[in-house]
Amino acid sequence: MKKLRIGMLGTGFMARTHSNAYRRVNNFFNLAYEPELTAVCARNPATLKAFADQWGYASTETDWRKLVERDDIDVIDICLPNNLHAPVACAAAAAGKMVFTEKPLARETGEATAMCEAVEKAGVANMVWYNYRRVPAVTLAKQLVDEGRLGRIFHYRANFLQDWTISPDCPQGGNGTWRLDVATAGSGVTGDLLAHCIDTAIWINGPITAVTAMTETFIKERKNLDTGTVEKVGIDDACAFLARFKNGSLAIFESTRYARGHKALYTFEINGENASIAWDLHDLHRLQYFDHDDNSLIRGWHNIHVTDGDQPYMDKWWVPGLQIGYEHSFVHQAADAFEALAKGENPTPSFRDALETTKVCDAVLKSAATGQWVNL
Amino acid sequence: MKKLRIGMLGTGFMARTHSNAYRRVNNFFNLAYEPELTAVCARNPATLKAFADQWGYASTETDWRKLVERDDIDVIDICLPNNLHAPVACAAAAAGKMVFTEKPLARETGEATAMCEAVEKAGVANMVWYNYRRVPAVTLAKQLVDEGRLGRIFHYRANFLQDWTISPDCPQGGNGTWRLDVATAGSGVTGDLLAHCIDTAIWINGPITAVTAMTETFIKERKNLDTGTVEKVGIDDACAFLARFKNGSLAIFESTRYARGHKALYTFEINGENASIAWDLHDLHRLQYFDHDDNSLIRGWHNIHVTDGDQPYMDKWWVPGLQIGYEHSFVHQAADAFEALAKGENPTPSFRDALETTKVCDAVLKSAATGQWVNL
């Protein structure tokens, strides 16, 4: 088994999900590669040490430039705030490292394009962790659409609803709250949550050709923990947009962090001529499927418990009826990435794939600012 | 259209559901018969007058013996406490009237047998209002089983859960509370609620051959509103039993009025070799259906919204997607009864059909008293 020496950047939530994926993937998948937790990098020494101990990283760094230059690293995995994706990825590519990064690829299209060019010029493998593609029920949805079971697609609708920023006391900036800071994050729910919806939508339903959007910032000022002052909020708290796909279908997308009662409700539904599919993240192990070809007496939405061995990835886990969870989507993506590398292919979604999502996000924000439809 | 002159006994809850059925059935079904609300009978003159006005009964009586003897009545419909079913039905039969009665047929097998003999000797049409047979989803369940879709049946389970008698302040006897008075009702949940479960089960799955049961009375004493005194409670507050069917399947049944959170949750599920069916009264317009023959990728319980025109009774109502409710089961039973009469057949379930349910109830109560299996 070939070792793949990982250089992890960051010690936050996503660094945990990726580290977990690396630690588990070979217990469940038979692969040509085995990741090795070679080094982890962060600025805060105490946090860094604790994280390295918890996950078994062999060494630490406090300067990402050093990590990127180390000879004993094969893959740079970026779990940093969005503003750092571009500089780190470009430097890592220049240093000949494979680059994996958390989504979104970058804060906006300019940065994202530069990243694509950097990895392509360097000829290094590159991947963005749009993990929801690898939830078995979502992968199954893609498979059912690709098999033509839905026929012509008429409608796509997706939303991503949360409720964790409703309190005006929720700070922006400082202490891990960079997602509310527009300079760091690039945008609010659009880049953080809608990016997931858009990535899945393009993957399953093809290119988006036009959008019209609206955004809103419900809480206008928040305290910045870094500066200690109350500052204007620059991010979009909520965003909704209408879209048209190249295949002629219509779509609505919505995301907010002000939907009381929804912790992390990512949902999508696709309506085709013959069949429809629906999924949501709160019960991610289930897929809803309606088939008009069913005998009319017993026609109804199939509530599919996606835990059978012939359903995507599920032969690797337990037995029918026993569900897996959120973190497994990262294990699957790691497994698929290593299989791609073993075949000499680039993992998916690549930077170039993810660039399309960033372009849609930018079009959405532009439409919201101008009140006009924006073509892609 | 032939008139069918109804003599209604009682002005309580069930008298309302039956009266409503008579008032509505010809608006939705094309029938040879049309019921006419000729007379209603109750002891309390004020209540009686109000009821007659509300429902448009042409006349009233305060003595059921008089009603039974009237020449201008075709059908005696008994919506009285259980202890009066036998005397009224036998007198009505003797007077040559058709007899419809609310379930259960009687307090116990002796009374019920006498009633069967009375109507059969008199040669009059007879029917018991086990209305749940005519909920479209339940009728559809029966149809799917009869078509052989389930194959060999392995399991049947049913329960009827309520929570309205949990308070010790709930009285027994007096003011419409006869259901808690054992002398009047005959039993508690067994005759009131399990009777429904048993009727459906026999109808769909065939005869029950043996039972073992337990009962419990959680609140031992309650105030009797008639006598004003606190008296020992004689009914079963809860009853559960195991059963074997003639077709080799196993069953569990349970009923209680102490299941907090369930207002009137009648549920049943049937597991066959090829398919399974589940239904519950709280969403009575839906049927759950699992078919093992579905392609394994998209296999899951079908959540059937039973509102299509090819599903039982639904061509008579609105359009697909628009649900009907509880009361419609009585309209359907009235329609079916009138259709049977038009063909010269007896409506179903007949007294003789309903006698089987009473026998099972008696066996259940006997088993609970003795701790032994009781064969049927």
Place this chain on the structure above:
Amino acid sequence: MKKLRIGMLGTGFMARTHSNAYRRVNNFFNLAYEPELTAVCARNPATLKAFADQWGYASTETDWRKLVERDDIDVIDICLPNNLHAPVACAAAAAGKMVFTEKPLARETGEATAMCEAVEKAGVANMVWYNYRRVPAVTLAKQLVDEGRLGRIFHYRANFLQDWTISPDCPQGGNGTWRLDVATAGSGVTGDLLAHCIDTAIWINGPITAVTAMTETFIKERKNLDTGTVEKVGIDDACAFLARFKNGSLAIFESTRYARGHKALYTFEINGENASIAWDLHDLHRLQYFDHDDNSLIRGWHNIHVTDGDQPYMDKWWVPGLQIGYEHSFVHQAADAFEALAKGENPTPSFRDALETTKVCDAVLKSAATGQWVNL
């Protein structure tokens, strides 16, 4: 009890729901008025006769102008295609009749405004049958919002999804298919389905101030049964729009007749600072409610079975746990209308109330045509 002599126009689906409401309302509600089915009017004599017999109308007319002029009619109830709402309503008002009409009020704002002016000039009671306001769970939603339980509202989303026109063989025009004929209907899903969503939204959440929309006609040509020729389809098969409310909340609305698997799925959800509410028509007797004030350990969406006596209208029907259906919303609206009349008030929603919905529909269609936001 005062008689209210009804002159019904039409014998189609909606004429059945209204006739049923009139026939039932006094059995369940204690009212000062009692409707009398005096006359029904339609062009086809055979259909007309059958309908009058089925529902017990005392007389028939084949010319609506004659009906409108009859002295023995108090209320003209319009269940005709949309293009006839304005001429009939205006003539009825001029003849001094109360006017009830099926929704939408009219094909567009000009007609609708004229209707408002006609009834107001004549001083006659007027009402539009936006029946979903009177589904108990919807009425309860309104009550919860009005009590302030949700706090500041952030989001409103609604859709109305059907799948009955997916087949290209579905005709437009002729034989009851006027809903696909733009000249008769005025629009497609916007006036037919979104009108319901908009009416409820304005009622619960206040005025809409701006919209941006897109529409699509998936099947471009259909056969017209009247003319026998294949003609261009003029209606919108699908429509989605973004909106802003005066109270600062954002909204998305969508309707289509191409959502395979949804027969008549009207849903809405409202997210407030403290609580959220969700409802759908396929299980209309339930309301979903999330309250952030619940203890965090046991916090979750309440699945409310709206059948208790203290919930809207439910003291009039059966007992807790026993659900009602679609048609009851019309009974409730009739009851409320008669109560309003008894108090000397105009029933709701009035023509003037419904005009607001028509204005939003027009703005939506205009936005879809121009690609611009339209202010209201």
Place this chain on the structure above:
Amino acid sequence: MKKLRIGMLGTGFMARTHSNAYRRVNNFFNLAYEPELTAVCARNPATLKAFADQWGYASTETDWRKLVERDDIDVIDICLPNNLHAPVACAAAAAGKMVFTEKPLARETGEATAMCEAVEKAGVANMVWYNYRRVPAVTLAKQLVDEGRLGRIFHYRANFLQDWTISPDCPQGGNGTWRLDVATAGSGVTGDLLAHCIDTAIWINGPITAVTAMTETFIKERKNLDTGTVEKVGIDDACAFLARFKNGSLAIFESTRYARGHKALYTFEINGENASIAWDLHDLHRLQYFDHDDNSLIRGWHNIHVTDGDQPYMDKWWVPGLQIGYEHSFVHQAADAFEALAKGENPTPSFRDALETTKVCDAVLKSAATGQWVNL
């Protein structure tokens, strides 16, 4: 951190779940102990080697007696067929090892008692992997009951439904099919599935005092892959029983492997005077909770998504809304076990705790054989 050297017995399904727990627990929990995968033992060398490689066991054994005697092992973890639990556990205890075993403790009470005596005499830590206690929603259910939120308990009902043995071609004996072989397994669904239900029930609701049961073997003969012959089936394919608890509540329990449509549907519901709780394994991250103290207008079952940081174990995983799966229950049990050891306490459930479940299983099977109630 203290090392805890694990000697694993078996390489089947449960050996995977336990190995996974050992590999993951220290990444998520801060503990005084860290398991070390020292050795794994199985008879088939090829399977053994593959398993050791997959999970990183440092050494292998093919004779369990050797493993038990090794000096470098602290914990013997038994994932072997039921007939081997007693001999291995007794030998391990005699060798001074801590002993963890998969459930059920043993095939019957005699064996189980001997195991209890062996570990207690040796004074070694002991635990049975009734893992469902550590599903967060189940742990929360226990907590809510212990807090007194339900008040007096009236009803407990549980079932465990599967459908994997419906085919008569499913073999018994050989190739991992020992669960259908009565000599090896001790019983069918009673020891395999009902044992889970009983363990949870006793844990939450206290001792069971009496049972009456029925069992059935639907497929009477099956091929034994070891012997190659068709043999009589000795296990119970299905089992249902009624029970009474010491606290006065009534219960029904049912398990089968013939419930088409249910892969591994373990469910339980508890009805108390004030509140009720329901849970099922197919959506294990949810708990249903009904509280009669909720305001009557908005009273309904709370659908709790058990993923918040103040709910059991969930502060250790991801963020609210992101669910965990089946395998996490084993991680939790390992974490709790190590915490107990650190405090000098015995992990739970101990052998002695699990003995109570085996006694109930035996009473159930005895009742099924005799047709009599059996007291405990």
